[in-house]
């Protein structure tokens with residue numbers, strides 16, 4: 550069994566934004582995990598029911614947002630957005646903040 554399979558899911562979401570690379574791979578202390586298709590705990594700030602949602606798509610963040618809602622820096626082409634069932638997550642490398650959004654709100 551590879552390290553990746555052992556992790557299984559993000560427990561407690563102790564990931565830093567910078568630990569998630571441009572391919573949606575989470576580099577954790579326990580190994581690497583591709584977040585696509587995994588369930589992730591959704592921030593309470595944007596949660597609409599379910600505590601965990603599946604990552605259904607990984608796209609370029611600048612298809613959705615042109616700049617970081619936390620530090621106002623423009624996203625470069627390596628910035629990604631994790632699209633979940635209702636929530637969206639941008640691991641913003643510019644300021645190492647997880648930017649959560651729903652369809653209407655963006656919060657850092």
Ligand SMILES: [Zn+2]
Nearest residue numbers: 617620643644
């Ligand atoms: Zn930023």
